[in-house]
Amino acid sequence: MKLLKTYVILIVIVAIFAGAMFALNLHTGPIIEKNNAGAANDKLNAVMPGGSGYEDITATLTARPASVTTVYKETSGLGFVMLCTAESSYSTAPMEITLGIAADGKISGVEITAYNDTASFDFRTKDPSYLASYVGQDSALADVGLVAGSTFSSTAFRNSIVAAMEVMTANNLIAAGVKGDDQILTELIPTVAPGFTKLAEAEGTGNIQKVFTAENGTGFAYIVNSGDATVLAIVNAMGVCKVYDVEGADITANAADVVAEAVAHASATPNKFTDDLTTKVGRMMEGAADITPIALDTFNTVVSAVSFTVDGTTYYAFYSRSIGFHQMDVFFVIDENGAITKMDAKQFIFDEEYFMAFGGMDVTAYKDGFVGITGDTFTGDEVIIATATMTSNAIKESTQDVFTAFNALKGGAQ
């Protein structure tokens, strides 16, 4: 009887509270549901002002890259909100981006919800107006550049936005923006001059509209007026120039005036790379003689090349300026057979704080590991150091670029 009473009392308590919760839920349930929906929409409304509701249309899209994770359509027709990611060499995890695109194809807002790149390179700090510069842009992103001092991170961010816009235009959800010739040519620079990194933009003079200066000293790029057309001229650190039209075709042979103007502008900023390389050759190769500068038509990280002899044997030395955690100055000596004889760097960054994790590394053995490698045997993996991927990837890039330069020197494929 006592046990029965216990059960009855517990059941009655449960029943009373269950009833109370049921009754209360009739009133609070819809409010809570609305609150939850509002909280989810808040993040999307931040880039789509006035948004009332969203429908996930991700599954209906084609040609969607991995960087575009989710796409919402605003239910009243205001536009679209996209959740995207971006990753650079400085990322510990992908950057998370919320992008709003209005129905007219222009960006209504953009936010970074998780910034996982190196804090000291945060482009939001370096240029607080950078994100705002995207608002109002169409898919051409004509008036959006990169942030000096945060080139890798801002490039990754911009590329992610470009990829997102391309998804929308490819699926006919927005109209594609029209790019001007100067924008098309500017976007051509990384393709035709991959070694020109961290470009600083300035206004030009004469026929030169714009000047882009590579921070690593690898060369200059110019947007130049040539008659009725606009062309791109690139000049490397060895003074060699190439000219491209808006189709990306090499028109150097027919653009002597442009070449002359671009080379004249570039030569006004002389560099000491050949002097440095000559000095370095003297230190690296005892008995080096007949050191002769070579001008190569490569536009990678190689800034200088020389030929020289030692005891009658001909060698070639190359100076490459790739960018790792910092600026790298890497030197290679290659013999006539295309095999590396010596490798060195002006400053191995291994001693700096970032690389204290492998302070005990044998740098001499690392350099000696390059000896004998040729363009055919080089895979890149042999120079990568797991605890210093940024620096060793820069050395890998330099090595590849030097073999490309050597092939150009020998008239082979680049």
Add this chain to the structure above:
Amino acid sequence: MKKGTKTSYLLKGTPSALLVLGAGFVMASSADIRAALGMGAAVLVAMLLSSIVISALHKVIPANAKLPAYLLIITGFVSLISMIMQAYFPEVVDMLGVHLATLSVSAVVYRDAEEVADHNGEATSIKTALVTGIFFTVVMVVCAVIREFVGKATLWGEPIAFMQNYKIDAIAGAFGGYLVLAIVMAVINKITKLHHHLDEEEEN
């Protein structure tokens, strides 16, 4: 009060002992003044309602059913309060997170129900619940003011401009929560001892 009946630590003059029982949710809820007020209100209402019901029913609930019955009553009230707060104070619920739900198994609320409401009438139970709830609210708000000001350089979520360069992040975290609570408890202990000393002098 009848001889032999039990009362709260507060009414017995040992508030620090009560604070130790509630240190978990005090620490968790005192990083922000709004959260502290929300948790304070939840504690107060949960204790008040469960005390009233338990003190009214304690004679009809068999001894072997008291533990589950009291837990059911407390959990029921906490769930109802949680539903109301989710509907009308969603931001506060977000700040409190899981700590609002764990209030139903809080030693403070259960002890109040089991040791006070179960042995006293409604009047004493209500008085104890009110005093305890208000006490916790005040302590949490005091801790929150210190932690928000020093740890986040804000008050009620609003930035305090001149503090932005002097804020100490750790104070807003778990370490700071226990540190500030310890300081507040030390102050309460000092006041309590002083109060007892004066009472003894009066009696002599």
